[in-house]
Amino acid sequence: MSERTLVLIKPDAVQRGLVGEVLNRFERKGLTIEAMTLRTMDAALADAHYAEHVTRDFYPPLKNFMTSGPLVALILSGDQAISVVRALTGATDGRVAAPGTIRGDLSLSNRENLVHASDSEDSAKREIALWFPGL
């Protein structure tokens, strides 16, 4: 079944010049880019996007990182896109993410892990509405 999912190519990826590398992996897999924008997250959007994490110890430095510079937000679509994109992205911690995944190949951090991807249909709907109202 075709699904849509929300992906953020995080500020570390933009800073390191890895946007093309990350997009290339999604495109080569056969996913479709439905919408895409370069944008800097502000504090309110960070709190809304990460609503389930705002009380966690790791949230203040995460918020600081995510609002530190421009990121690329996109909607990807395709068959089972939510789980397919999560599989391509790899485990949260780049130090343990499997080789072959984006984080496993390119990140050495639990926070600066290059990519965010929606983790469920409900999250995808909520996050797409936040980043691309009306789409």
Ligand code: CMP
């Ligand atoms: P993301 O997929 O965007 O979802 C929540 C983010 O919080 C996660 O990627 C990491 O960037 C960050 N994160 C999750 N757990 C930790 C942790 N234990 N320490 C630091 N950052 C974390």
